[in-house]
Amino acid sequence: MNEILFYSLAALTLGCGLLVVANPFSRNPVTSAMFLVMTILSLAGLFVLLGAFFLAAVQVIVYAGAVIVLFLFVIMLMGSHELPRRAFHWLLAAAACLVTGALAALLLRLLSALKTQPPAVGAPVEGGTALLGRLLFTDYLLPFEVVSVVLLVAMVGVIVLSRKEAA
Amino acid sequence: MLMRRSVLLIYMSLELMLNAANLAWVAFSHFNRNLDGQVMVFFIVTVAAAEVAVGLALMVALFRQRQSTQAEDFATLKL
Numbered sequence: 057m058n059e060i061l062f063y064s065l066a067a068l069t070l071g072c073g074l075l076v077v078a079n080p081f082s083r084n085p086v087t088s089a090m091f092l093v094m095t096i097l098s099l100a101g102l103f104v105l106l107g108a109f110f111l112a113a114v115q116v117i118v119y120a121g122a123v124i125v126l127f128l129f130v131i132m133l134m135g136s137h138e139l140p141r142r143a144f145h146w147l148l149a150a151a152a153c154l155v156t157g158a159l160a161a162l163l164l165r166l167l168s169a170l171k172t173q174p175p176a177v178g179a180p181v182e183g184g185t186a187l188l189g190r191l192l193f194t195d196y197l198l199p200f201e202v203v204s205v206v207l208l209v210a211m212v213g214v215i216v217l218s219r220k221e222a223a
Numbered sequence: 224m225l226m227r228r229s230v231l232l233i234y235m236s237l238e239l240m241l242n243a244a245n246l247a248w249v250a251f252s253h254f255n256r257n258l259d260g261q262v263m264v265f266f267i268v269t270v271a272a273a274e275v276a277v278g279l280a281l282m283v284a285l286f287r288q289r290q291s292t293q294a295e296d297f298a299t300l301k302l
Contacts, residue, residue: 077236085231092235099242106253108261111245111268118268123238123275130279131231134286188258188265196262203269210273217280 062105068098089127096120110185228294230282234275241271 072094079087096119103112192200245264252260282292289296 073239076239077232085229088232088235092238095239096242099246102246103249106249108249108253108264111249111261111264114265114268115245118272119238119242123272126275126279127231127235130282133283134231134292184258184261188261191258191262192265196266199266203266206270207273210277214276214280217277217284 058105062102065098065101065105069095069102072098085131086128089124089131092127093120093124096124107184110188230285230292230294230297233294234278234282238271238275241267 072091075091076088076095079091081087096115100112100115100120103109103115245267248260248264248267252258252264285297286292291297
């Protein structure tokens, strides 16, 4: 059951992720944003399979709820015209294949060189969400506060950037 | 060499890459039986949200000046 779910969610993630960057049917940025939503939702499903329930909720709320809405806002603001079709570049495609192949070969070699077996799948960490919260407010208290400052700075920066300039 | 590319699509691809890294963190955290990876994903999501807000504000400011979303039109600094 879990394996069927995993493989279908993984296929959904990969397929929708591919359609975000290279959609042969539509060049509209809104379509890309919608496929990004699908990718994020299936990633949230994968998180649930890995026992990260809190992160799955965060993924849905923050990414599908806030980031995508922001994207759609900006797309609507700029007018969602069709993007021009690009010519296929053999050189670029060959370079991309080379880099991806090298990375995949490296990863495969690393995996085959790995001696230790991963522990048995299943049984997520006990009390995942509560433990995560405790960890966040003890071991990771300083990064947590710094990240809140980062959010504040981002908010102020966005207000300054998007203000209508007099000049 | 640079072809017409939408800045918005570049941003969406950036989000995809961050999500791939998040998935790796969560998977390693699951198989190693500790929660440090999940904490890291929490921070990545927060920083990504802040980064998207700033980036989209920059994009809107650029659009006001150039009336375009194509990366090619913002290449004035290029030699």
